[in-house]
Amino acid sequence: MSDRYYxxxxxxxxxxxxxxxxxxxxxxxxxxxxxxxPFHIDAEFSKKWIYEGLIASxxxxxxxxxxxxxELGVFRACSLGxxxxxxxxxxxxxxxxxxIRVVTDIVELRASASKPDRGIGRIRQVTINQRGxxxxxxxxxxxxxxxxxxxxxxxx
Numbered sequence: 001m002s003d004r005y006y007x008x009x010x011x012x013x014x015x016x017x018x019x020x021x022x023x024x025x026x027x028x029x030x031x032x033x034x035x036x037x038p039f040h041i042d043a044e045f046s047k048k049w050i051y052e053g054l055i056a057s058x059x060x061x062x063x064x065x066x067x068x069x070x071e072l073g074v075f076r077a078c079s080l081g082x083x084x085x086x087x088x089x090x091x092x093x094x095x096x097x098x099x100i101r102v103v104t105d106i107v108e109l110r111a112s113a114s115k116p117d118r119g120i121g122r123i124r125q126v127t128i129n130q131r132g133x134x135x136x137x138x139x140x141x142x143x144x145x146x147x148x149x150x151x152x153x154x155x156x
Contacts, residue, residue, distance in 0.1 A: 013105070023097075
């Protein structure tokens, strides 16, 4: 994918990531380090709990979503980070063997009023499993670098 800057995006554009299969070992390893609740780290306990089986931590799902999104390379040249995540929901748990993908839509674009070198985008990301079921939904604001003058001049 060629380098893209703020000016290259359009509201309504959609990007779909590749897939990532979540393994039982990966779910347990992540949870042991970052979210050691029994339904994330103990397969036997989790069978008797309300989820009726091991589930990935929401933090793991968020991290996997970010990794899949970044692997697309869509914001590689222009990402200036994010001031924070919007509301995040987990409508269904992610289980061992699930393959997740991220569907990202550009919802809003506007030039920054205070910093002329950047624009502001709002993206909606839906992480889906192999059945197309939503396992995570969030909207995020991102800062996007505007095309440098030297690059813009070369394109003219």
